[in-house]
Amino acid sequence: MGPGAGPFDAVVLAGGRARRFGADKPAAPLGGRALIEWTAAAASGASRLIVVGPPRDVLPGAVLVREDPPGAGPLPALRAGLAEVRAPRLALLAADMPFLRPAHLARLLDAMGGRRGAVLVDEDGREQWLAGCWRADALRTALGAYTGASLRGLLGPLGPAAVALPAGTRPAWFDCDTPEELAAAERLL
Template structure:
């Protein structure tokens, strides 16, 4: 990131993926595991923290598990945040094949005057697992939070919304079902990436 803020990245990769029916972060798009695409998008991070089971990729990452495994995104965020050392943190889902470093740079830039920033989709909905946050703000928000919803813990921080330019390969596109994975593969093939 050169001149941008120093940040770590926390990638949530331990969900049960009920609708997907398998190891979603390990599924491939464009010849690369989904989690590898996300790690590449966060290549400017000082530290990459993956919350979920080891998959034999991303040897440089710090791997942790939420307690108990599969407990949901809030316990996963707590586990990942415990390993963060930088003043900023990118909080990312492990299934975003079209997220790129430029998107994280835009999020970090938008977050400078706020506690954080998140991508918003074409309908204006916040994508809670595609955002950058002040580490201290996240820790404070989690300290008093007893709920199970990411929106519940992150929404009150009133993050800036970042709407990337419209296009066929939106950075917030996630692969929750086999059909969404197949569509991502078609988009990747069509664009040659």
């Protein structure tokens, strides 16, 4: 077993207002599946799949929770999801990443080593805060002390390992924030 072996839970943030998308983005169809199903498949190795957002019928067996108030943003969503985490580590993921795969999560978990987390970086080296793996206790401690409102402000100081993957034609960090990006993802599938 490699350093990344061992249990982890997955927290998928699937709420939000999707202002740029104009519809229920996680439920949007792509290649015969809802976007959120692609992300859930990437987290298939998780002990528990925790979905933060409105109820959807596409993920039987998932633990469903809501942030308070609904649509309040990623930090309240993370707080709600983290309350359901039982494993010592977790993957924190956006619900709209159709090219993320289990091998990418394995790479993140391996990259953690003794660190508090690991996060994917895009081809320009920018952290993708909703494509990372974290130690649950470190996130709980950080959330308890954090008074800001951004994921970067919460997660950046944890000093995560930066994991760069070959971009290829279907980068793991690609997300579908607009109908145009969803159409582009459909073409890339």
